[in-house]
Amino acid sequence: xxxxxxxxxxxxxxxxxxxxxxxxVLLIKAALLYLVALASTPLxxxxxxNLSDRxxxxxxxxxxxxxxxxxxxxxxxxxxxxxxxxxVALPSRRDGFTPQQIDLGRYLFFDSILSADRDxxxxxxxxxxxxxxxxxxxxxxRHGHGFGPARSGGNELPRAAPALWNMIFQQQFFxxxxxxxxxxxxxxxxxxREEMATSPGQLVASINAIPAYRSLFLAAFATEQxxxxxxxxxIVAFETSLVxxxxxxxxxxxxxxxxxxxxxINGLNIFRSFASRCSQCHTPPLFTSGQIVTTGxxxxxxxxxxxxxxxxxxxxxxxxxxxxxxLRNIARSAPFMHAGQARTLLDAVDFYNQAPGHAVAxxxxxxxxxxxxxxxxRTDEMVDLVAFLHTLTDxxxxxxxxxxxxxxxxxxx
Amino acid sequence: xxxxxxxxQLIRSCYIIVPLILGPLxxxxxxxxxxPGERIQAAVNRAVGGDTVRVMPGLYEETVYIDKDDVDxxxxxVDGARPILDGGKKDLHDGIIASGHGxxxxxxxxxNYRSNGITTQGANNYRIHNNIVENIFLxxxxxxxxxxxxxxxxxxxxxxxxxxxxxxxxxxxxxxNEVFDNALGIEAENSHRILIEGNYAHxxxxxxxxxxxxxxxxxxxxxxxxxNNMVINNNSTRFExxxxxxxxxxxxxxxxxxxxxxxxxxxxxxxGICIASLSVLGGAFPVDAAIEPEPDETRIIxxxxxxxxxxxxxxxxxxxxxxxxxxxxxxxxGRGHCYAGSQGAKQLGLSHWIxxxxxxxRDDLGSYQLAEPLExxxxxxxxxxxxxxxxxxxxxxxxxxxxIGPPMTVIQALYMDNPEGLAKWIxxxxxxxxxxxxPAMPPQxxxxxxxxxxxxxxxxxEVGADQN
Numbered sequence: 001x002x003x004x005x006x007x008x009x010x011x012x013x014x015x016x017x018x019x020x021x022x023x024x025v026l027l028i029k030a031a032l033l034y035l036v037a038l039a040s041t042p043l044x045x046x047x048x049x050n051l052s053d054r055x056x057x058x059x060x061x062x063x064x065x066x067x068x069x070x071x072x073x074x075x076x077x078x079x080x081x082x083x084x085x086x087x088v089a090l091p092s093r094r095d096g097f098t099p100q101q102i103d104l105g106r107y108l109f110f111d112s113i114l115s116a117d118r119d120x121x122x123x124x125x126x127x128x129x130x131x132x133x134x135x136x137x138x139x140x141x142r143h144g145h146g147f148g149p150a151r152s153g154g155n156e157l158p159r160a161a162p163a164l165w166n167m168i169f170q171q172q173f174f175x176x177x178x179x180x181x182x183x184x185x186x187x188x189x190x191x192x193r194e195e196m197a198t199s200p201g202q203l204v205a206s207i208n209a210i211p212a213y214r215s216l217f218l219a220a221f222a223t224e225q226x227x228x229x230x231x232x233x234x235i236v237a238f239e240t241s242l243v244x245x246x247x248x249x250x251x252x253x254x255x256x257x258x259x260x261x262x263x264x265i266n267g268l269n270i271f272r273s274f275a276s277r278c279s280q281c282h283t284p285p286l287f288t289s290g291q292i293v294t295t296g297x298x299x300x301x302x303x304x305x306x307x308x309x310x311x312x313x314x315x316x317x318x319x320x321x322x323x324x325x326x327l328r329n330i331a332r333s334a335p336f337m338h339a340g341q342a343r344t345l346l347d348a349v350d351f352y353n354q355a356p357g358h359a360v361a362x363x364x365x366x367x368x369x370x371x372x373x374x375x376x377x378r379t380d381e382m383v384d385l386v387a388f389l390h391t392l393t394d395x396x397x398x399x400x401x402x403x404x405x406x407x408x409x410x411x412x413x
Numbered sequence: 414x415x416x417x418x419x420x421x422q423l424i425r426s427c428y429i430i431v432p433l434i435l436g437p438l439x440x441x442x443x444x445x446x447x448x449p450g451e452r453i454q455a456a457v458n459r460a461v462g463g464d465t466v467r468v469m470p471g472l473y474e475e476t477v478y479i480d481k482d483d484v485d486x487x488x489x490x491v492d493g494a495r496p497i498l499d500g501g502k503k504d505l506h507d508g509i510i511a512s513g514h515g516x517x518x519x520x521x522x523x524x525n526y527r528s529n530g531i532t533t534q535g536a537n538n539y540r541i542h543n544n545i546v547e548n549i550f551l552x553x554x555x556x557x558x559x560x561x562x563x564x565x566x567x568x569x570x571x572x573x574x575x576x577x578x579x580x581x582x583x584x585x586x587x588x589x590n591e592v593f594d595n596a597l598g599i600e601a602e603n604s605h606r607i608l609i610e611g612n613y614a615h616x617x618x619x620x621x622x623x624x625x626x627x628x629x630x631x632x633x634x635x636x637x638x639x640x641n642n643m644v645i646n647n648n649s650t651r652f653e654x655x656x657x658x659x660x661x662x663x664x665x666x667x668x669x670x671x672x673x674x675x676x677x678x679x680x681x682x683x684x685g686i687c688i689a690s691l692s693v694l695g696g697a698f699p700v701d702a703a704i705e706p707e708p709d710e711t712r713i714i715x716x717x718x719x720x721x722x723x724x725x726x727x728x729x730x731x732x733x734x735x736x737x738x739x740x741x742x743x744x745x746x747g748r749g750h751c752y753a754g755s756q757g758a759k760q761l762g763l764s765h766w767i768x769x770x771x772x773x774x775r776d777d778l779g780s781y782q783l784a785e786p787l788e789x790x791x792x793x794x795x796x797x798x799x800x801x802x803x804x805x806x807x808x809x810x811x812x813x814x815x816x817i818g819p820p821m822t823v824i825q826a827l828y829m830d831n832p833e834g835l836a837k838w839i840x841x842x843x844x845x846x847x848x849x850x851x852p853a854m855p856p857q858x859x860x861x862x863x864x865x866x867x868x869x870x871x872x873x874x875e876v877g878a879d880q881n
Contacts, residue, residue: 054811058807060799070804071804072801074800075790077787077788079583080558082631083630085512085559086480086535087480087482088535088558246808251859253480257458259859273527273528273529274555276528291630292628313702315699317696318699370697370698371628396817
């Protein structure tokens with residue numbers, strides 16, 4: 001419930017009286033749920049939703065009906081998979097889900113049944129149209145309307161929604177790295193009051209009440225009774241299928257000299273030079289080192305400074321530290337930084353081209369990463385660098401938005 | 414079935430006769446000569462695996478990058494004249510960058526670059542030798558993210574950071590180099606199995622630092638042998654970043670199992686050898702909980718110490734600056750450190766160290782390089798074809814439904830009896846349908862001819878109902 005219009009009765013009460021607010025919100029919520037229930041009819045068990053028996057792009061079906069990721073990086077020597085490099089093998093990956101689990105995860109991902117108010121799906125903030133992010137400075141959780149940049153009202157969260165590419169290789173999740181697994185990350189979003197605000201029990205009850213889901217979980221997990229862990233597994237199966245490893249950059253590094261222009265190659269050479277040090281943290285092939293780093297990004301306008309990983313680790317030297325985001329598909333997911341502090345890629349590059357700590361001047365309590373230096377790039381070099389960043393775009397594995405989801409709730413599109 | 418057998422035969426014959434690799438395979442290794450006035454990069458672009466690019470003496474003002482495997486880049490030295498790579502006038506970042514494996518970089522004089530002189534990132538099996546590198550803003554020679562390398566017989570001076578910097582690497586020998594007038598001489602950082610032998614490190618601020626830094630991909634560093642080097646008069650104050658910590662010969666910071674043996678360590682004003690925990694880095698670095706901060710099992714054996722620690726700079730013991738250092742200063746805890754007697758070293762903080770077992774001889778440890786180059790996972794030709802199909806083709810094509818590109822059933826119908834035609838088309842696709850219907854397919858010419866032919870057979874003969 002959002003007070004975009006204070007002439008509405010509910011909003012007036014909300015402001016005046018906390019107790020009445022609770023009652024009024026509950027009443028309105030009940031009414032809304034009833035309306036949603038009327039408008040959306042859960043699909044029956046034999047409705048048209050079927051699970052794919054084929055693996056997603058870049059996965060092959062292997063023994064035991066399991067999908068395994070295949071990438072040309074598998075053809076390179078594996079020195080130490082943690083390091084990164086160019087013609088190198090990738091680190092260990094979390095594959096091995098069935099095609100049915102992955103496809104079931106896709107339906108769940110787009111289904112607002114996951115939220116307590118039945119109006120918020122994963123896709124509202126991780127939408128294909130915005131490269132699996134939402135194009136917003138900071139995402140809007142509960143009580144919002146719409147999806148992507150147009151989403152309005154509701155709880156504005158303190159940080160931006162990260163794009164979900166190549167989660168299959170990641171070891172920690174959220175901007176502050178507070179989740180050690182995708183399951184933990186998903187459960188946190190499902191149960192956080194400001195986001196989906198549900199509980200495992202409530203979610204299991206909602207999903208079990210939908211005949212089509214019972215039939216789909218039967219197909220994917222051979223289970224009559226849907227369990228919370230299976231819901232998480234299916235979403236993880238889907239999210240780990242979203243890979244991006246076939247950009248123009250990748251073709252270049254595999255040997256297609258003409259896949260990049262002279263300007264883009266010049267940008268690559270600046271990217272990997274030690275004056276700029278971009279590749280030290282945004283290390284190829286994943287374009288992230290996976291580390292938690294303080295770069296001195298300032299507070300977003302009008303908001304307090306975000307202490308990032310310090311709140312998780314209680315380590316003062318990690319004040320303002322955030323996980324290094326991957327640059328894969330970065331040209332498709334503006335704005336940038338953890339709370340939209342950079343509008344364009346050139347803004348982001350310019351931030352790193354200025355003296356370390358320039359945007360948080362006066363703060364002596366931040367331990368900037370030692371790779372933060374003053375690269376002294378010329379404007380033409382920054383432009384070339386941005387041109388290179390555009391070569392990291394590959395959305396061929398973008399998932400298909402389902403026409404309908406088993407709950408019958410509206411699909412964000 | 415008959416077709417399938419033919420395919421299997423073809424693949425088998427390829428497997429035996431011609432190994433399939435990514436990228437074109439040269440029938441015979443070529444030599445490409447570059448003369449002054451020509452671009453070295455143009456020659457590197459033409460080179461394929463196994464080729465040698467020979468660069469004649471003269472001035473070359475460019476950044477040379479090698480993003481392919483097994484290319485040798487050789488500077489031809491004629492009557493003492495070398496090819497000079499100079500980045501000064503064009504304000505260039507790096508002299509030579511290599512990401513390809515198995516490269517050799519030799520014979521160059523590299524000077525006046527804003528970042529590094531010669532750098533490898535993610536390259537294995539490299540050899541960098543017989544180069545002169547000077548006046549570089551950061552590192553002279555900087556191999557990083559690589560395994561199995563050799564950096565030998567180079568002369569590196571006047572870099573404002575490390576002359577040679579081996580970062581996040583394994584199995585690298587750094588042998589017989591001269592490093593002087595740098596901030597740091599030879600630095601091994603977050604690395605394993607590094608042999609630093611027979612080098613002359615003099616007049617830097619720090620001669621040979623062996624260190625682990627926090628906030629990087631690797632959280633351990635161990636097994637570094639510093640042997641038979643001359644580490645002399647490392648007291649330089651010319652570079653801002655190191656002038657407060659100058660006067661150190663060899664430093665060990667939180668790295669385990671560092672063996673320092675047979676060196677001449679002379680005239681380093683703060684310490685000949687300094688051993689420290691990670692806390693020595695101070696508040697400038699974030700705490701990395703994944704790193705164990707104390708060095709363990711340092712071994713100091715059979716070195717010659719002369720006049721080290723005569724005027725300590727930036728040396729703190731228990732929070733207080735001390736005036737005089739020593740030949741060996743231990744500021745760390747850690748366990749299992751040892752010192753072999755009769756080196757005559759003036760010592761500070763070694764009272765709890767134990768007597769060393771004999772150091773490994775050169776017969777025990779001649780090299781940390783691998784006996785054989787690090788290779789890719791061994792896959793048969795058929796496996797490579799199958800992998801490539803899923804890694805590349807399946808991104809846009811499914812068997813019988815339309816994705817980004819048309820279904821394979823349509824392609825099978827089009828090229829039924831023409832795998833060669835399909836292989837050719839894969840390398841240089843032309844539009845067959847309106848752009849509104851399907852986007853243009855990127856050329857896949859980086860896949861070798863044999864691999865493309867294998868793929869064409871696979872698509873026409875294998876991809877079917879049992880495939881994705």
